[in-house]
Amino acid sequence: MAGAGGGGNDVQWCFSQVKGAIDDDVAEADIISTVEFNHSGELLATGDKGGRVVIFQQELESKNQPQCRGEYNVYSTFQSHEPEFDYLKSLEIEEKINKIRWLPQKNAAQFLLSTNDKTIKLWKISERDKRPEGYNLKEEDGRYRDPTTVTTLRVPVFQPMDLMVEASPRRVFANAHTYHINSISVNSDCETYLSADDLRINLWNLEITDRSFNIVDIKPVNMEELTEVITAAEFHPNQCNTFVYSSSKGTIRLCDMRASALCDQHSKLFEEPEDPSNRSFFSEIISSISDVKFSHSGRYMMTRDYLSVKIWDLNMESRPVETYQVHEYLRSKLCSLYENDCIFDKFECCWNGNDSVVMTGSYNNFFRMFDRGYRQDVTLEASRESSKPRSVLKPRKVCTGGKRKKDEISVDSLDFNKKILHTAWHPQDNIIAVATTNNLYIFQDKL
């Protein structure tokens, strides 16, 4: 069947655009590390291992081509983070952008938070399309006029100029994390945000950089007793007192900041019971949650572990309400995936605008979509081969054994270096951004 997609089983995904270099020789700095649409979907930001942020803006729909949604073109690009060296601890601090989160728009400018392992920065992106001209005391080039030549009063007037998009760092939130920051999340109150590292979660006020409150601390007194770390954290989309954090042991804790200042005691603990007879050396590793995302409605949350995506009802802690297998065929490859470290890959996941479909990445540049209502799933591929404008993506299928049908690919032929870890879904429309190692693909549904 053609494809699972938002709102029906008749959605067909088409190639729209691809950004990035074609050559196979990928520089480490070009590895994409995060992708995020802003709240309106007009802007799409990417961060990379080289500490750079690129923001794309959707063009207004052209009246000539009503069948096409606007294309995304470069709007702004800047160096967000630079490599640093902590001399005290002999610790190299990577400039890789771990996460970007947009603030809801309040005025003409756009704001986003970007973070590396140690420092979060608030960036302001603003447009300038006019400049004052005709100063009384200055020439056009800025030199001051000879005062004796000034005989009349001239008031400067704003004249239009070519659009200039400027990015400036407005706040730097530093020195609050001993361990590596894995998540940032803006609160629905638009005043605060949280940042989470392996063992602690801090609460910040967007205006205040010299102070943050520690709200979760799971560091054991004796580090030898360390059994789990925090892997992701997110604020509830409309309850400003509620946030969740996931762990390397496959649990999710929901915390209420009204209960106490330090939220070490969870309000809810979400954990799926495990059959002890099925336990293996790999059980805990593959149960580690790599991403947690609330639904837009705030009723559900989705978690991604190595092999599956789970949907949880916030009212039920005992088990997920839905479980989707992303690439179950990898269960019999865990030994090699452990040896090549792929078992530690951190895949993200995302919801579509109306929470009816979820998406996540896999290997071989495959990505998967699960339609919750129609109970359908589809595997698609981000590749240059299927990148003719508006060409419909053909569903892909992995053959798990026995006879391989034509067009199927066998598990052993999968390229484990081609991983799709980061995907994003437009907040309203069926437009998705899928990041391969160093390319950004944009797909749209066929209108």
Next chain:
Amino acid sequence: MSEEIEGTKTTEETVVNDQNEMDDKVISPEKVEEAKLKARYPNLGHKPGGSDLLRKRLTKGQKYFDSGDYNMAKAKVKNKQLPAATSEKSGGGEITGDHIPTPQDLPQRKPSLVASKLAG
């Protein structure tokens, strides 16, 4: 399988019985993979996924550069007497300051001045 069926059983029960017996004999793919791993790495700790892995994760990014060790190593090259002194001290064993990174060994930490290719 047929020898395990006793008496007169309906076809359905027979099928169910067969299935149960088959399950007992089939090991989960995860356990098969675990056996493979243990065969290749017999010294692998019995703490699955435990604190060793976690602590490795927490210490990601550490590059040690000790100026004392570096200067000792530099001096060792210049002054041949030094290696003897250090090996006496450490009981004739390892020579310290030998395998630590020097500034030349550390990868260049220049910031990215090149624009992202996504913006190209």
